[in-house]
Amino acid sequence: MNEVVRAKVKKIIFLLIAAVIFGVILFPPVVLFLTSIKTELDALSFPPKWIFKPTLDNYTEIFEFSPFARYLLNSFIVASLNTGVVLVLGSFAAYSLARFRFKGADDIAFWILSVRMMPPVAAIIPIYIIMRNLRLLDTPWSLVITYLTFNLPFAVWMMRSFFREIPREIEESALVDGCSIFRSFRSIALPLVAPGLAATGILTFIFSWNEFLFALILTGSKAVTLPVGITGYMKETGINWGYMTAGGALALIPVIVFTILAQKHLVKGLTMGALK
Amino acid sequence: MERGQRVWLFFCLLKRKYMWLFFLAPTVAVLISIVIFPLVFSLSLSFHDWNIIRAGGWSWTGIGNYRTILFQDSYFRSSFKVTLLYLAGTVPLQFGLGLVVALILHRITKKIIGFLRTALIIPTTMTPVVVGMIWRLMYNPDLGMLNYFLTLFRFPPVNWTGMPGTALPSVMMADIWEWTPFMALILLAGLQSLPQEPFEAGLVDGASPWQTFRYITLPLLSPVMLVALLIRLMDSFKTFDLIFVLTQGGPGMSTEILNYYTYRYGFKFFHLGYASALSWLLLVVVTIISIILIRILHSRGIYAERA
Numbered sequence: 343m344n345e346v347v348r349a350k351v352k353k354i355i356f357l358l359i360a361a362v363i364f365g366v367i368l369f370p371p372v373v374l375f376l377t378s379i380k381t382e383l384d385a386l387s388f389p390p391k392w393i394f395k396p397t398l399d400n401y402t403e404i405f406e407f408s409p410f411a412r413y414l415l416n417s418f419i420v421a422s423l424n425t426g427v428v429l430v431l432g433s434f435a436a437y438s439l440a441r442f443r444f445k446g447a448d449d450i451a452f453w454i455l456s457v458r459m460m461p462p463v464a465a466i467i468p469i470y471i472i473m474r475n476l477r478l479l480d481t482p483w484s485l486v487i488t489y490l491t492f493n494l495p496f497a498v499w500m501m502r503s504f505f506r507e508i509p510r511e512i513e514e515s516a517l518v519d520g521c522s523i524f525r526s527f528r529s530i531a532l533p534l535v536a537p538g539l540a541a542t543g544i545l546t547f548i549f550s551w552n553e554f555l556f557a558l559i560l561t562g563s564k565a566v567t568l569p570v571g572i573t574g575y576m577k578e579t580g581i582n583w584g585y586m587t588a589g590g591a592l593a594l595i596p597v598i599v600f601t602i603l604a605q606k607h608l609v610k611g612l613t614m615g616a617l618k
Numbered sequence: 619m620e621r622g623q624r625v626w627l628f629f630c631l632l633k634r635k636y637m638w639l640f641f642l643a644p645t646v647a648v649l650i651s652i653v654i655f656p657l658v659f660s661l662s663l664s665f666h667d668w669n670i671i672r673a674g675g676w677s678w679t680g681i682g683n684y685r686t687i688l689f690q691d692s693y694f695r696s697s698f699k700v701t702l703l704y705l706a707g708t709v710p711l712q713f714g715l716g717l718v719v720a721l722i723l724h725r726i727t728k729k730i731i732g733f734l735r736t737a738l739i740i741p742t743t744m745t746p747v748v749v750g751m752i753w754r755l756m757y758n759p760d761l762g763m764l765n766y767f768l769t770l771f772r773f774p775p776v777n778w779t780g781m782p783g784t785a786l787p788s789v790m791m792a793d794i795w796e797w798t799p800f801m802a803l804i805l806l807a808g809l810q811s812l813p814q815e816p817f818e819a820g821l822v823d824g825a826s827p828w829q830t831f832r833y834i835t836l837p838l839l840s841p842v843m844l845v846a847l848l849i850r851l852m853d854s855f856k857t858f859d860l861i862f863v864l865t866q867g868g869p870g871m872s873t874e875i876l877n878y879y880t881y882r883y884g885f886k887f888f889h890l891g892y893a894s895a896l897s898w899l900l901l902v903v904v905t906i907i908s909i910i911l912i913r914i915l916h917s918r919g920i921y922a923e924r925a
Contacts, residue, residue: 459852461901
């Protein structure tokens with residue numbers, strides 16, 4: 343009996359600690375959201391108001407009085423195009439590295455991984471100069487291309503680990519009938535890794551959506567993406583808290599939705615396949 | 619075998635032997651042209667002086683930039699110190715807290731772990747600029763939550779990011795909030811993938827919880843711990859968004875880590891040669907860490923096929 347009680351108490355204590363941890367994690371984003379639905383007067387009051395009349399004015403105003411719609415569109419264009427290119431190139435390369443036995447396959451794989459680890463600031467100066475000479479500055483293309491530097495190695499590693507999980511025999515039996523490796527890739531291997539492909543695509547999209555440094559330097563006005571655009575609500579002269587929080591909250595929506603969709607594969611993605 | 623059939627077989631085998639090249643070549647070509655070529659370009663630029671907004675082209679300085687950085691640039695030294703402080707103040711804490719969180723969550727019933735994991739993932743995948751904004755809001759001296767809590771407990775308010783003494787710890791605290799869940803997530807995944815037999819054996823032998831942790835969990839988990847630490851260490855060198863939004867490197871240079879210093883040299887002062895040299899030094903440091911990481915991943919077989 344005593345043992346049972348003690349176990350129960352222990353369990354409750356653990357649950358309480360867990361609750362505190364999640365309070366600490368979730369409190370700051372909740373504050374962001376609450377501020378975004380306050381009027382300017384309520385947002386600026388101190389101590390902070392917990393009970394107030396919510397308003398969506400900030401959300402409608404950022405679309406009306408700032409080019410928020412354009413930021414959103416740019417981010418969407420860049421992230422989708424980049425994801426498309428990454429998935430095509432990445433799954434081809436990953437298939438090659440996972441399925442064919444050739445000398446140096448491992449070395450190439452690890453070289454690709456090391457590219458992913460490069461600090462962006464090391465590449466930004468030459469990329470800026472190259473993009474300037476190609477007259478691609480302030481276009482979505484400059485970002486679609488530049489984001490390949492981190493997303494393509496990522497996708498290769500993710501997809502490689504998914505392709506490796508398919509038993510070799512399934513494909514070999516298909517190859518016996520004909521000689522088209524491309525066909526066995528497309529009609530056998532690819533459908534088998536479809537969930538992995540989706541997870542890779544979702545993470546690639548999130549990484550593009552979140553990227554800030556390259557977008558800050560390679561865009562100026564027309565091609566500005568969301569993260570760069572919303573930092574514009576913070577000026578030397580003062581911060582527009584309402585716009586900033588509403589813009590930030592809107593930027594998070596796709597990220598949170600996608601995160602929940604892909605959460606099964608996230609640990610794998612975040613550790614480059616080291617863990618599941 | 620007929621002649622025709624033999625020729626067909628020959629080509630088929632040839633195709634199978636070299637097909638990998640066609641699948642791999644586009645990616646390798648892309649990475650060479652958008653990563654290797656730019657890096658070589660910046661290496662050569664780092665041996666020159668070039669200010670992009672002034673007239674005049676590149677002028678050769680040899681190792682001049684590197685010499686200035688390493689032996690004369692006192693700002694570099696201060697920024698180097700800030701970087702070390704930043705790493706020392708974030709990565710170990712994230713690791714320690716992450717381990718504690720992972721161990722606690724590991725003991726909680728499986729039913730809610732899906733929800734808990736989702737909550738852990740959110741700070742990690744959240745747009746870093748927005749994380750910065752959230753903390754800018756929390757730290758604001760006039761209306762922020764942190765000063766509100768301080769006044770609740772009758773402490774004097776703090777100008778968190780506005781003073782040289784507190785700015786760096788403030789940025790570090792936001793970083794810890796952002797990345798501790800990531801550590802916890804990885805370590806939790808590591809804990810869940812450990813074999814059960816050693817723990818059962820420990821239970822039979824009457825090991826205390828501490829002994830179990832010290833002699834079973836810790837050694838088994840150590841490869842995962844190392845991977846988590848190295849990934850975080852490497853990424854910490856690249857911290858940019860948080861600093862940009864919270865402090866812009868200031869006040870003074872109190873939060874200016876090397877990454878930010880390099881950015882400022884290149885895109886605020888437009889000394890692209892000097893900034894390239896700085897970025898190459900950063901690249902060398904990060905590459906050394908990544909080589910260690912890759913070696914470990916390779917030798918410990920963490921990347922071995924696991925069905």
